[in-house]
Amino acid sequence: MAGLVTALMAVVALAAAAALGAQAGMAGVFGIAVPYVAVAIFVAGFIKKVIGWASTPQPFSIATTGGQQYSQPWVKQAKFDNPSTPGQTFVRMALEVLCFRSLFRNTKLDNRPAEGRVGYGSDKSLWLFALMFHYCFLIVFVRHFRFFLEPVPMAITGVEFVDSILQIGVPTLYLTDVFFVVGVSFLLARRIWDPKVNYISLASDYFPLFLILAIALSGIYMRYFAKVDVIAIKQLAFGLVSFKPVIPPNVDWSFYMHFFLVCVLWAYFPFSKLMHLGGVFLSPTRNLPNNTRMVRYINPWNDPSIKPHSYEEYENDFREKMIEAGLPVDKEA
Amino acid sequence: MSKMAPPEEVMNVDYTTPAEAWMDVKPEFKLGNYSYPGKPEVLKYLGLPNPRVWNPTEEDWKLPPDWKEIITEGFRELLGKYRSLKVFMDVCVRCGACADKCHFYIGSGDPKNMPVLRAELLRSIYRGDFTMAGKILGKLAGARKLEEDVIKEWFMYFYQCTQCRRCSLFCPYGIDTAEITFLARDLMNRIGVNINWILEPAANCNRTGNHLGIQPHAFKDMMDFLVDDIETITGRRVEPTFHRKGAEILFITPSGDIFAEPGIYTFMGYLLLFDYLDLDVTWSTYASEGGNFGSFMNDKWMKKLNAKMYAEAKRLGVKYIIGGECGHMWRVLNQFMDTMNGPADFLEVPKSPITGTVFDNARSTKMIHLVEFTADLIRNNKLKLDKSRNAGMVATWHDSCNTSRGMGFFDEPRYVLENVVEKFVDMPTQTIREQTFCCGGGAGLNNGEFTDMRLRGGLPRGNALQYVQQKFGVNTMSCICAIDRATLPGLADYWAPGVKVTGLHELVGNALVFDDEEQERTMNLRQEDLPGIEGEDE
Ligand code: SF4
Ligand code: SF4
Numbered sequence: 005m006a007g008l009v010t011a012l013m014a015v016v017a018l019a020a021a022a023a024l025g026a027q028a029g030m031a032g033v034f035g036i037a038v039p040y041v042a043v044a045i046f047v048a049g050f051i052k053k054v055i056g057w058a059s060t061p062q063p064f065s066i067a068t069t070g071g072q073q074y075s076q077p078w079v080k081q082a083k084f085d086n087p088s089t090p091g092q093t094f095v096r097m098a099l100e101v102l103c104f105r106s107l108f109r110n111t112k113l114d115n116r117p118a119e120g121r122v123g124y125g126s127d128k129s130l131w132l133f134a135l136m137f138h139y140c141f142l143i144v145f146v147r148h149f150r151f152f153l154e155p156v157p158m159a160i161t162g163v164e165f166v167d168s169i170l171q172i173g174v175p176t177l178y179l180t181d182v183f184f185v186v187g188v189s190f191l192l193a194r195r196i197w198d199p200k201v202n203y204i205s206l207a208s209d210y211f212p213l214f215l216i217l218a219i220a221l222s223g224i225y226m227r228y229f230a231k232v233d234v235i236a237i238k239q240l241a242f243g244l245v246s247f248k249p250v251i252p253p254n255v256d257w258s259f260y261m262h263f264f265l266v267c268v269l270w271a272y273f274p275f276s277k278l279m280h281l282g283g284v285f286l287s288p289t290r291n292l293p294n295n296t297r298m299v300r301y302i303n304p305w306n307d308p309s310i311k312p313h314s315y316e317e318y319e320n321d322f323r324e325k326m327i328e329a330g331l332p333v334d335k336e337a
Numbered sequence: 338m339s340k341m342a343p344p345e346e347v348m349n350v351d352y353t354t355p356a357e358a359w360m361d362v363k364p365e366f367k368l369g370n371y372s373y374p375g376k377p378e379v380l381k382y383l384g385l386p387n388p389r390v391w392n393p394t395e396e397d398w399k400l401p402p403d404w405k406e407i408i409t410e411g412f413r414e415l416l417g418k419y420r421s422l423k424v425f426m427d428v429c430v431r432c433g434a435c436a437d438k439c440h441f442y443i444g445s446g447d448p449k450n451m452p453v454l455r456a457e458l459l460r461s462i463y464r465g466d467f468t469m470a471g472k473i474l475g476k477l478a479g480a481r482k483l484e485e486d487v488i489k490e491w492f493m494y495f496y497q498c499t500q501c502r503r504c505s506l507f508c509p510y511g512i513d514t515a516e517i518t519f520l521a522r523d524l525m526n527r528i529g530v531n532i533n534w535i536l537e538p539a540a541n542c543n544r545t546g547n548h549l550g551i552q553p554h555a556f557k558d559m560m561d562f563l564v565d566d567i568e569t570i571t572g573r574r575v576e577p578t579f580h581r582k583g584a585e586i587l588f589i590t591p592s593g594d595i596f597a598e599p600g601i602y603t604f605m606g607y608l609l610l611f612d613y614l615d616l617d618v619t620w621s622t623y624a625s626e627g628g629n630f631g632s633f634m635n636d637k638w639m640k641k642l643n644a645k646m647y648a649e650a651k652r653l654g655v656k657y658i659i660g661g662e663c664g665h666m667w668r669v670l671n672q673f674m675d676t677m678n679g680p681a682d683f684l685e686v687p688k689s690p691i692t693g694t695v696f697d698n699a700r701s702t703k704m705i706h707l708v709e710f711t712a713d714l715i716r717n718n719k720l721k722l723d724k725s726r727n728a729g730m731v732a733t734w735h736d737s738c739n740t741s742r743g744m745g746f747f748d749e750p751r752y753v754l755e756n757v758v759e760k761f762v763d764m765p766t767q768t769i770r771e772q773t774f775c776c777g778g779g780a781g782l783n784n785g786e787f788t789d790m791r792l793r794g795g796l797p798r799g800n801a802l803q804y805v806q807q808k809f810g811v812n813t814m815s816c817i818c819a820i821d822r823a824t825l826p827g828l829a830d831y832w833a834p835g836v837k838v839t840g841l842h843e844l845v846g847n848a849l850v851f852d853d854e855e856q857e858r859t860m861n862l863r864q865e866d867l868p869g870i871e872g873e874d875e
Contacts, residue, residue, distance in 0.1 A: 010477060057427075058420075060417060060420040063418060064421075064673050067672070068505045069741070069744060069771060072748050073744055073745030076694065076713060079712075100511075106434075106507060107434055111437075111507075115348070115350060115352070117349040120345065120800075123767075124767035124768070134432070134509075199352075200352075200433050200448070203448050204359075204431045204436070204448075204453055204454055206477070207476075207477040208474075276470065277427075277429065277431070279428060280428040280429075283427055287424060289421075289513050289516075294671075296673075296675060296676070297700075297702040298699070300675045300676065300679050300701050303677070306677060311644060312648050313543045322545075326553050329558070330557070331557055332580045
């Protein structure tokens with residue numbers, strides 16, 4: 005609970021700081037300085053972390069297999085759960101990254117002592133909401149490119165069109181906005197209500213959830229309630245990416261709050277568990293083929309000086325007894 | 338085991354989480370939930386630091402004065418050597434998907450047996466010592482200081498993990514707690530915190546070639562007993578050879594198969610099969626341990642013990658190696674052997690002399706699993722098998738963790754089993770194949786003092802077994818792992834009394850019909866009367 009409260013307070017404080025700061029005439033700080041710094045931290049931090057991982061040797065091939073191995077032709081291999089070639093491994097990774105394959109497998113413990121049985125029911129809720137959350141995040145992210153690009157590419161207008169297909173309200177409601185909030189809320193609720201997950205949760209688990217929720221809600225507020233001046237915001241965004249920053253007038257404080265929270269997310273990203281975005285590609289249990297009997301896997305620090313207790317020493321130890329037992333020896337006594 | 342509560346009670350696991358945060362809960366050592374520490378003389382033999390007599394239930398663990406630096410430096414070293422560790426320390430999102438996947442959590446309800454929390458025991462130190470966020474934010478970022486209680490907690494929970502990797506299968510990032518356990522044990526070894534049931538067998542394997550420390554002449558004696566038994570049962574005198582230079586095949590199996598029931602029946606099955614095929618195979622007392630106890634310690638000892646296999650194959654000049662029914666042996670063999678001790682360029686790609694099948698799935702290691710070999714024989718109609726010699730058996734199959742999650746070996750053993758017994762049923766889907774549950778004894782936890790916890794950890798497997806016993810009348814559980822053969826009988830006695838545990842080649846040995854049989858088989862390899870023959874009740 006302490007973690008939850010701390011994280012919530014931290015996010016509230018950050019949001020308040022931006023809202024008040026912007027109204028107190030610090031638009032330049034929140035609109036120009038902070039975003040540049042945040043993006044710089046994100047890029048540098050992300051690269052450093054990934055290079056740190058990638059430059060560390062993976063001494064052993066430790067693929068976790070999820071099905072039948074490659075064997076004789078008459079035995080059907082589970083190609084994408086137990087890949088033996090780089091191509092199959094690629095598919096395994098794609099399924100993992102794009103469809104959350106491992107999470108799809110999730111089960112739930114169902115211990116019923118009264119009936120004398122313990123079962124493992126299928127549990128796809130985490131998979132479903134996690135997938136919803138991540139894809140909505142992606143689409144919302146892509147949609148935002150219209151603020152930086154002129155003319156707005158077809159791909160983005162296309163996404164927007166589909167996203168607002170229900171044509172509810174003015175401005176039209178984006179479906180992803182709704183599902184995004186639903187997704188984050190589920191992940192948050194689960195952390196609070198599932199005793200197991202609650203017990204393992206740290207402030208650093210709640211913080212990004214609250215932060216992302218606050219970003220979503222402030223964005224929704226801007227768009228649907230404050231109905232902020234989009235042209236002005238686009239001018240600001242454009243200035244940032246073209247390195248000719250400007251602070252246009254008529255930008256509502258709610259924009260600065262939203263934008264500041266996004267910047268916090270950028271800057272926080274490389275130092276947090278959010279780095280699973282990069283790490284998922286580097287997980288050796290998933291990104292290596294199970295072909296270690298066919299192809300020698302090299303460990304760069306394999307120590308050739310480690311030798312077995314030699315047969316010679318062994319025989320020296322036991323020669324007489326071996327001879328007596330009629331076991332062949334290399335050297336007679 | 339007499340003190341153990343009955344299964345109905347043990348099933349009633351309390352899954353509520355404690356009121357205190359996990360960092361504030363201290364481990365409590367009670368008889369039955371931990372294994373005894375390594376004996377000083379064994380540590381000395383293995384060249385491990387800090388040999389001393391100590392007791393986990395006492396306050397003072399007699400750690401070396403500079404233990405903190407040793408751990409921190411060791412951690413730094415491992416982070417530089419293992420990408421797996423580095424990534425696994427960083428990317429866990431604590432989603433909890435792995436939480437209820439571990440048999441020790443399911444059976445004990447202790448939240449620190451949730452794989453995610455087991456790994457957090459190490460991660461919390463990693464964050465405190467090696468990350469900026471942890472250094473600045475401390476507890477808020479999930480970091481904590483390295484104290485003696487942390488080591489005590491490590492000892493408790495990293496020796497309550499059988500490295501079965503079930504958690505890894507379900508983790509969205511493939512985080513493998515077994516890998517974390519492996520490296521945590523490496524760290525603990527550096528300050529003399531370890532368990533005897535790993536170290537002593539490892540020392541024995543090194544010196545005598547097998548985990549019990551049986552010397553070569555006694556090994557040969559054991560083999561002679563089994564050869565005599567085979568003669569009693571079948572009327573055949575099989576003639577296994579030792580250290581025969583120039584043989585085509587070297588056969589290596591876990592030494593558990595030769596010393597203890599029910600492994601010995603599997604062993605007799607091997608001998609009968611080799612005799613049936615007139616296979617040019619030899620045994621070695623020097624390299625007579627397939628199981629790798631070093632893999633429960635650190636990478637150095639894993640490599641050192643494994644190295645004997647190739648060394649012996651080279652000395653004897655065989656063409657390739659066949660390995661017996663063993664779990665950890667195959668994890669090490671399948672995934673690590675070639676890396677550590679290859680290339681095996683002095684051997685040839687295995688080719689069955691009976692069927693001509695080339696095992697190109699082992700073209701680099703040059704070592705195949707006996708079950709692949711046997712499945713291929715059956716597939717090619719090279720074995721005459723009489724299922725009725727296993728009559729009365731309703732068999733199920735226990736996928737051993739290491740051949741499952743470390744290899745993906747599912748269909749071949751089932752194929753062999755179906756060809757030697759009349760009736761075969763699988764246990765429920767979520768307890769078999771890649772989702773299989775551990776016997777509770779892997780990674781060095783198959784010792785007497787740990788029985789209580791092991792039987793609790795055996796809940797998922799035991800319950801699944803009980804289910805098929807009640808529903809389908811299953812009375813036999815077959816498996817291909819020596820640790821399984823040692824632990825599952827106890828597990829079955831406790832959770833599903835009446836179910837008997839067998840290796841796969843025991844059943845093959847029973848069913849094999851020789852062309853020139855001089856003596857009618859009236860007994861199986863356990864010297865029990867065959868059904869429908871003499872001595873049958875009623
Ligand atoms: S499933 Fe993986 S990411 Fe989720 S809590 Fe477990 S180890 Fe962490
Ligand atoms: S490897 Fe097995 S025993 Fe260890 S934490 Fe994972 S599920 Fe539990």
